Amino acid sequence: MNEFVERRISLSWTPPRSSYDVVIVGGGGHGLATAYYLATRHGVTNVAVLERSYIGAGNSGRNTTIIRANYGIPAAVRFYQHSVDLFATLEQETDRSILHKQKGLLWLAHTGPGARAERARAELNTAFGAQTEYVEPEDIGRICPQLDLSGGGVWPVTGGSYHYGGATARHDRVVWAYAEGAMRRGVHVHQRTAVTGLMRQGDRVTGVVTDAGPISAGVVLSAVGGHVTSLAVKAGLRLPIRTHPLQAFVTSPYAQGFAPIVSSAGLMFYASQTAKGEMLLGAEIDRQPSYSYNSSYHFLQTCAHRAQTLLPFLRQLRILRQWTGVCDMTPDYSPIMSATPVAGFYLTTGWGTWGFKAIPAGGEQMAELIATGNTPALIAPFSLDRFARDRTLADRGSAGTH
Amino acid sequence: MSLRIPCPHCGQRPIEEFAHGEVPAVPESITDHDHRDLDLAFMRDNTEGVVTERWFHTDGCRRWLTLRRNTKDDEVLGST
Numbered sequence: 001m002n003e004f005v006e007r008r009i010s011l012s013w014t015p016p017r018s019s020y021d022v023v024i025v026g027g028g029g030h031g032l033a034t035a036y037y038l039a040t041r042h043g044v045t046n047v048a049v050l051e052r053s054y055i056g057a058g059n060s061g062r063n064t065t066i067i068r069a070n071y072g073i074p075a076a077v078r079f080y081q082h083s084v085d086l087f088a089t090l091e092q093e094t095d096r097s098i099l100h101k102q103k104g105l106l107w108l109a110h111t112g113p114g115a116r117a118e119r120a121r122a123e124l125n126t127a128f129g130a131q132t133e134y135v136e137p138e139d140i141g142r143i144c145p146q147l148d149l150s151g152g153g154v155w156p157v158t159g160g161s162y163h164y165g166g167a168t169a170r171h172d173r174v175v176w177a178y179a180e181g182a183m184r185r186g187v188h189v190h191q192r193t194a195v196t197g198l199m200r201q202g203d204r205v206t207g208v209v210t211d212a213g214p215i216s217a218g219v220v221l222s223a224v225g226g227h228v229t230s231l232a233v234k235a236g237l238r239l240p241i242r243t244h245p246l247q248a249f250v251t252s253p254y255a256q257g258f259a260p261i262v263s264s265a266g267l268m269f270y271a272s273q274t275a276k277g278e279m280l281l282g283a284e285i286d287r288q289p290s291y292s293y294n295s296s297y298h299f300l301q302t303c304a305h306r307a308q309t310l311l312p313f314l315r316q317l318r319i320l321r322q323w324t325g326v327c328d329m330t331p332d333y334s335p336i337m338s339a340t341p342v343a344g345f346y347l348t349t350g351w352g353t354w355g356f357k358a359i360p361a362g363g364e365q366m367a368e369l370i371a372t373g374n375t376p377a378l379i380a381p382f383s384l385d386r387f388a389r390d391r392t393l394a395d396r397g398s399a400g401t402h
Numbered sequence: 403m404s405l406r407i408p409c410p411h412c413g414q415r416p417i418e419e420f421a422h423g424e425v426p427a428v429p430e431s432i433t434d435h436d437h438r439d440l441d442l443a444f445m446r447d448n449t450e451g452v453v454t455e456r457w458f459h460t461d462g463c464r465r466w467l468t469l470r471r472n473t474k475d476d477e478v479l480g481s482t
Contacts, residue, residue, distance in 0.1 A: 229448035240444035287422055291450050292476040298404035298418060331444055387444045
């Protein structure tokens, strides 16, 4: 057995009960991590996670697995750095291999003002706990020798920030690790169970209606990706969310090691190497609000063209697979982790293009919120009512890419 | 193939030539003025199904059009 051949996971499937203390809608990373931390940190095990497909079928299986904390505002840097730290110890904690690899992240600038922005980002990130350094082009050439620093003569690299904590992990392993850890402690996970409605009593949510029958619950958490708006409407809530597709692709394996994750905001693409050697590339969200998983040739063409400007070796590789996820975009590019005006109904949403890296911290903090009823300081700024209070968290560092 | 929008002036053109013009609709049921402003600024129907939306043909005739589209599968149902 090696790190690529995972030992069998032991999940015990059980028929649903008619009532749980906590029902979590959505069996992706965030939902399962919340269940895991409810069980391990707070001893709350009368919990069910409901998934309409199979666990990890949604955005947890469609992201680009990048873990980083170099965001643009203090609240986000603190939160994501905590998640980076939890990811680093997740293998020991769950005793499962998630192929976690710290490799650093290079964020490139192509203009004078862009380089100054990276200098500012490095200062802000370091000040709030995410070690990041401004690097000159010659340093960048040492960190990533495969980069064409002239950018094909059109996009010269003028500087960048190097974020030491940048890492990747295998997405489905993360989902399985949390699912197994939660189920071993008594949490129920029900696949192929779609939530079709919410049970309400006065202004309180008291359970969910599923295609397998009603299930009452003390607390309902929506950890839904992509379709949260229609669930929230059933609780009488309107959300500040627009759902957009995001595409990505992988190439045939690159024989050499490609050390860091490389991002270029100017060229709007990012690249990293998977554990199997494939190069994984992505760009920005599609422009039309949509729930469609359609992929487009236009995306492949533009993303590949931009990427090979800086990484000429990509021209020798072939594209293997392309896929699409749907992203819940908030107006300020920050997530929503919150209680709501509806008693018994909680939200972890707005995970846009930045959800995977937040799975451990998002799950841990939502578990604390649900178990104690108090909003932890780390996620207090990300409440749903920030829009009404004029305390939005406009985050340039999340950028709608990764 | 990327999504194509039938422009009444230019014919079938790729979506990359267009800019999405959002038309936020505040539900009638919201009557409080501040609440209506909040809803207009931030909250969205985010409809899963057929929507009627406005697109601007930025890289073409530079005129607005109205498109009917199913957001479940991006099927285009017509434009005027």
